[in-house]
Amino acid sequence: MNPLWTEIAARAALPLSEAQHALLSRYLDLLIEANQTMNLTRITDRAQAELLHIADSLTVLPFLPKKPHTLADLGSGGGVPGIPLAIARPDVRVFLVESTKKKAAFLRKAVTELGLTNVLVSDSRVEDVGHTDRRETFDVVTARAVALLPWLVEWSMPLLKKGGVLLAMKGERGPAEVEQATSACKRMNADVPVIEPISLPQTQNHVIVKVAKRGITPPIYPRSATVTKGKHL
Ligand SMILES: C[S@@+](CC[C@H](N)C(=O)[O-])C[C@H]1O[C@@H](n2cnc3c(N)ncnc32)[C@H](O)[C@@H]1O
Numbered sequence: 153m154n155p156l157w158t159e160i161a162a163r164a165a166l167p168l169s170e171a172q173h174a175l176l177s178r179y180l181d182l183l184i185e186a187n188q189t190m191n192l193t194r195i196t197d198r199a200q201a202e203l204l205h206i207a208d209s210l211t212v213l214p215f216l217p218k219k220p221h222t223l224a225d226l227g228s229g230g231g232v233p234g235i236p237l238a239i240a241r242p243d244v245r246v247f248l249v250e251s252t253k254k255k256a257a258f259l260r261k262a263v264t265e266l267g268l269t270n271v272l273v274s275d276s277r278v279e280d281v282g283h284t285d286r287r288e289t290f291d292v293v294t295a296r297a298v299a300l301l302p303w304l305v306e307w308s309m310p311l312l313k314k315g316g317v318l319l320a321m322k323g324e325r326g327p328a329e330v331e332q333a334t335s336a337c338k339r340m341n342a343d344v345p346v347i348e349p350i351s352l353p354q355t356q357n358h359v360i361v362k363v364a365k366r367g368i369t370p371p372i373y374p375r376s377a378t379v380t381k382g383k384h385l
Pocket residue numbers: 193226227228229230231232233249250251252255276277278279295296297298
């Protein structure tokens with residue numbers, strides 16, 4: 153049992169079982185092993201991965217709704233924070249979006265090997281998911297190291313239900329990105345972002361930027377919308 157994981161989960165009043173610790177650890181084994189043949193993460197040291205992948209992901213737990221809900225993790229890469237959150241909260245239905253096919257294939261394999269029945273993987277681009285029947289179906293969207301906040305607001309608001317929330321994991325540039333996101337928030341009917349400082353050993357200036365969806369997202373045209381033979385498709 154990793155005492156830091158226990159402590160961080162306890163911030164959300166969530167006791168992590170031995171089985172959950174074992175699954176989190178097994179997930180890191182799979183990530184580190186796969187990383188030898190593909191570029192999933194720059195963090196290869198086991199202790200650093202326990203801190204910067206698992207513990208960092210678990211810092212999101214206090215910001216999740218207490219009741220079962222749906223969560224989309226955008227640009228999931230090797231599965232952070234989506235997979236650790238799915239292990240810690242088996243009652244949450246997690247949708248991992250990762251556009252690189254090889255990475256998405258790793259995610260599918262990991263989800264199967266870990267026996268996670270609450271996780272689905274999509275190898276779409278996040279911009280496209282808002283044009284599917286998953287539009288406005290999520291309570292929570294998470295993202296770490298994917299894009300600047302204005303882009304995350306543009307991408308996540310179409311996916312969120314009214315009242316849902318984007319939880320963007322950011323570093324020291326978080327507050328500056330909040331300034332840059334002012335017009336995107338207005339345009340996308342999102343509330344003013346709230347910055348939550350995060351305490352994690354050996355790290356500084358970690359924040360979670362919370363952006364709630366206030367109202368309907370303006371309609372958008374599909375990325376493929378174009379004028380062909382005089383017709384607007
Ligand atoms: C720097 S990695 C971060 C991965 C993971 N979230 C983490 O913190 O370790 C960014 C990931 O986002 C994915 N990505 C970037 N733009 C994307 C998009 N528009 N749609 C889906 N995935 C995207 C990339 O393929 C990459 O795997």
